[in-house]
Amino acid sequence: MTKVFINGEFINQEDAKVSYEDRGYVFGDGIYEYIRAYDGKLFTVTEHFERFVRSAGELQIDLDYTVEELIDIVRQLLKVNEIKSGGVYIQATRGVAPREHSFPTPEVKPVLMAFAKSYDRPYEDLKNGINAVTVEDIRWLRCDIKSLNLLGNVLAKEYAVKYNASEAIQHRGETVTEGASSNVYAIKDGKIYTHPVNNCILNGITRKVIKWISEDYDLPFIEETFNVEFLKKADEIIISSTSAEVMPVVKLDGETVGDGNIGPVTRKLQEGFDKYIETKSN
Numbered sequence: 001m002t003k004v005f006i007n008g009e010f011i012n013q014e015d016a017k018v019s020y021e022d023r024g025y026v027f028g029d030g031i032y033e034y035i036r037a038y039d040g041k042l043f044t045v046t047e048h049f050e051r052f053v054r055s056a057g058e059l060q061i062d063l064d065y066t067v068e069e070l071i072d073i074v075r076q077l078l079k080v081n082e083i084k085s086g087g088v089y090i091q092a093t094r095g096v097a098p099r100e101h102s103f104p105t106p107e108v109k110p111v112l113m114a115f116a117k118s119y120d121r122p123y124e125d126l127k128n129g130i131n132a133v134t135v136e137d138i139r140w141l142r143c144d145i146k147s148l149n150l151l152g153n154v155l156a157k158e159y160a161v162k163y164n165a166s167e168a169i170q171h172r173g174e175t176v177t178e179g180a181s182s183n184v185y186a187i188k189d190g191k192i193y194t195h196p197v198n199n200c201i202l203n204g205i206t207r208k209v210i211k212w213i214s215e216d217y218d219l220p221f222i223e224e225t226f227n228v229e230f231l232k233k234a235d236e237i238i239i240s241s242t243s244a245e246v247m248p249v250v251k252l253d254g255e256t257v258g259d260g261n262i263g264p265v266t267r268k269l270q271e272g273f274d275k276y277i278e279t280k281s282n
């Protein structure tokens with residue numbers, strides 16, 4: 001029986017219910033994280049919950065949990081569901097209150113929910129690469145917050161699906177920002193280019209790991225904006241996320257990227273990523 005976590009309890013999936021007045025439901029007023037488990041251990045879990053706490057802070061949601069308590073909850077969730085390879089989704093909404101845009105007064109308790117699922121690493125795609133399309137970035141200007149408001153991301157991903165692609169690479173005007181649910185990198189002449197961390201992108205934990213790997217291997221990691229034209233002329237393109245890891249993009253808008261093969265920088269980053277799985281899971 002699958003168990004989910006809601007407000008302090010591990011309960012059977014079918015008994016897991018939330019109120020129709022939950023602000024996550026009516027306003028998308030909340031935040032989330034998605035954390036990977038490899039061999040029953042959590043990957044970069046502290047980094048994920050530090051970001052969760054930051055997202056909460058930016059939305060002035062008072063979480064009643066410390067990072068240690070949150071780690072303990074997701075660990076227990078993996079355990080009770082006997083998950084080895086998989087992921088944990090966790091979200092907090094501002095809470096339940098009569099529908100009014102401004103924050104509830106008096107303050108209400110946030111609603112914390114988490115569930116875990118088992119799945120394998122995307123071995124086939126990591127080896128062969130994926131297709132991507134470009135799409136205008138229509139999201140709000142606080143993309144640094146991992147919030148439940150994902151309409152721009154949802155529409156971008158659906159556009160990708162329509163054109164037989166696995167990811168939509170968004171651009172704000174000509175500037176490439178990030179994927180619908182991933183960060184984006186253009187590799188040119190052995191250098192890795194990616195959008196700087198600011199309000200226009202989500203500061204990915206996998207992005208952080210890629211930065212560590214690039215330091216380990218002395219690969220230049222250049223955090224500067226670039227345009228769609230630069231991306232289309234890249235030798236290699238990758239996207240990264242907790243579930244996609246270091247994912248090669250071999251086709252962009254129907255055109256072959258570079259020479260169509262998985263490039264040497266991508267391979268190095270993938271090799272480095274496997275090492276971090278060993279050292280950063282606990």
Ligand SMILES: *Cc1c(COP(=O)(O)O)cnc(C)c1O
Nearest residue numbers: 181182183202204205206241242
């Ligand atoms: C979660 C997310 C990412 C990837 O972040 P990771 O921490 O690497 O999983 C990138 N972009 C967006 C919009 C996201 O929501």
